[in-house]
Amino acid sequence: MAELTGQALGAYRCPKCGTVTSGDRKFCSECGKELDIECPECGATWRYMYNYTFCPSCGAKVKKKLF
Numbered sequence: 001m002a003e004l005t006g007q008a009l010g011a012y013r014c015p016k017c018g019t020v021t022s023g024d025r026k027f028c029s030e031c032g033k034e035l036d037i038e039c040p041e042c043g044a045t046w047r048y049m050y051n052y053t054f055c056p057s058c059g060a061k062v063k064k065k066l067f
């Protein structure tokens with residue numbers, strides 16, 4: 001898989017509770033929410049990052065639920 005570009009590698013934020021987690025975790029340590037999310041437009045699954053605004057696969061705008 002291609003390296004994700006950006007400065008925030010290793011700093012992920014839970015889409016549910018906002019807890020910042022380190023990069024290799026699969027689930028939030030606070031609430032148990034899976035940190036990979038699915039694009040509502042193309043169905044691609046990728047690791048949620050707080051600074052994503054658009055789907056990296058199809059370019060659809062990603063709704064930020066909490067932030």
Ligand SMILES: [Zn+2]
Pocket residue numbers: 014015016017018019028029030031032033
């Ligand atoms: Zn969480």
Ligand SMILES: [Zn+2]
Pocket residue numbers: 039040041042043044055056057058059060
């Ligand atoms: Zn997409």
